Amino acid sequence: MHNHNLLTQILKGIQSHPDRNAFFIDGKYHTYKSLAKRISEIYNIIKQHTGPTAQCIGIIEKNNIETYASLLAVLFSGNTYVILNPQNPNCRNRIIVESTDIQLILHSDEDNCSLDIPKYVNLISTIDVKSESILDKIMTQVDSDSLAYIIFTSGSTGVPKGVPISHGNLNAFYDAYSSLNFNLNKEDRLLQMFDLCFDVSVVSTLYPLTLGACIFTVSQNSVKYTQVYELLEDEELTFAAIAPSLLSYLQPYFEEINLPKLKYLILTAEASNWDLLSQFITCAPNAELVNLYGPTEATIYCTSYRVNPNDIDTYNGMLAIGKAFKSMHAIIVDENLQEVPKGEKGEMCVAGAQLMEGYWKDPKKSKEVFVELDCFEVPTRYYRTGDICFIDEKDCIHYCGRKDYQVQIQGFRVELNEIEHTVRQYHSIGSNVVLAKPNQLGNQELHLFIEKYEGEETSIIDFLKEKLPIYMCPQNIYGINELPLNSSGKVDRKKLLELV
Known part of the structure; x- marks a missing residue:
């Protein structure tokens, strides 16, 4: 029987493949x-500076x-x-340190000591520590309710929200993720391209270690998409989880890219454009495409959609997000939190063992996003994702966009994704993003940012007027060489709004 304690499996992987x-x-x-030796040395430091009660420990990120x-x-x-993350504003890091009551921070770069960290915090370098290897004495049976990590996401008030994930959440995720039955083993070579402040980095780092496989990381000091391309091709990687926006950066090179060793391409972090992916398939002829969806609050991923190129499920050109993981349940509800029929759009809510207990020290925000629904004849705790979805006749979930991406224009409810999909029919090179922003009169105006477009604005507008109601046609169009990405590989919409 497979052991679904993640730490036990990681330890087994480390000890079995020295x-x-x-x-x-x-x-x-x-x-x-060598990894085992470093873990042992740092483990001893932690034990010397902490007591019997679990606490939060800061780690200053560096690619080493x-x-x-x-x-x-x-x-x-x-x-x-x-x-x-030392690249984040000092004030943000300080808020995180103070809110989690961090007393110990581990770092591996003397330059990072200049971070604005409270004087009471013990800042310890992990570069030169030496001690005996004690990995065989390490306990892996951690209480399931104890917290494995806290990831901070952006908050609407400007203060980051802490998402605490327990070992129980992580083990439930590992169990479900293993059930996807990827054909991977110790010979495989897997990509880890994500900032460690982003939750996909957790599975990109931990899962390969359970296999005894090798993890290939992306440097923080290079252009991310070019290094991903080089690693995929030069190091013959077999598994890669990437954000679709990164693929759009590689689109000009599709004819040159040849990845016959790639077995799995995981699409994650944002909606996946099938037109772009269908062009990429020839670059990786032996790869299976899998679209994985999940909010950070539900531990990394909670639904999966395995792509069959001969039978694609899409909505507005975007791949379906599939069905819920084995430990999770998903429903679509209306504004009154009543479940809607198949084919009808509403907000997706998820429940199950991967769900966090609540935001870190923020009961008010937690109360806003958690609801009890009687879906199994007993009250069940659900998380409101804020994502607009529907379930089709094949019980496949389709992502339609964020509630935040639905705007009222002249009294009409508009899905920005629908406009983006229509723009791609006119200009399929690169990506495009539509944003809404109030004008001086307080009315919402639509702004279209389009990559690698050198034509006339009027040509796009004329095309859109033939396809969309006039109120859905952007008032402003901006040609841009490349859409900016944030540290998670997603399109940085906040930065684009600053350009308006």
Whole structure:
């Protein structure tokens, strides 16, 4: 019987493959044996500076083996890791440190000591620590209610929201993710391209270690999409989880890209445009495409859609997000929180073992997003995702956009994704984004940002007028060489709004 305790499986993977490579970071391989040594050394530091009660421990992010070993050491110690990105504003990092009552921060770069961190915090370098290897003495049976990590996402008030994920949540996710039955083993080579403040980095880092496989990371000091391309091709990676926006950056090179060794391409973090993916398929002729969806609050992913190129399920050109994971349940509800019939749009709510308990020290916000619904003849706790979806006749869930991306224009409810889909019919090179912003009179105006377009604005508008009602046609069009991406690989909509 498969053991679904994630830490136990990671420890087994580390101990069973000492001479195999665990990480490839900035051109250098690190074996499982060397990883075990680093984990042991940092684990000892943690034990020397913490008591019997679990606490939050900060880790200053850097693309090196010490950072990844620190993350693992914190998990094995039964404490909670909180990633601090030195590229984020000092005030944001300070808010995170103070709200989680961090007393100990691990770092691996002396330059990061200049971060605005309270003086009472113990800041310890993990670069030169030496101690005996004690990995065989590490306990992996951590209480399921204890927190594995807290990830901070943007909050509407400007204060980041803490999303605490327990070991129970993580084990439920690992069980469900393993049930996807990817054909992977110790010989595989997997990509980790995400900022450690973003939750997809968790599965990109931890899951390969359970296999004894090798993880290939992306440097913070390079152009991300070019390094991903180089790693995929030069290192013959077999598994890659990427944001679709990154693929759009690679689109000009599709004719040159050849990835015959790629077995799985995971689409994640945002809606997946099938037109773009259908062009990419020839670059990776042996790869299965899998679209994985999930809010951070439901532990990384909670639905999956495996792509059959001969039978594609799309809505407005975007791939379906499929069906709920084995430990999760998804329903679509109306504004009165009543379940809607198949084919009808509404807000998706999810329930199950992967769901967080509530936002960190924010009961008010937690109360806003959690509801009890009588879907199984007993009250069941659901998380309101804020995503507009519908379920088709094949019980396949389709993502239609964020509630936030629905705007009222002249009294009409408009889905911005529908406009973007129509623009792609006219100009399929690159991506486009439609944003709404109130004008001086308080009326919503639509702004279209379109990549690699050098034609006349009037040509696009004339085309859109033939396809859409006049109120759905953008008032302003901006040609842009490349849409800006945030650290998670998603289109940075806030930065685009600043250009308006």
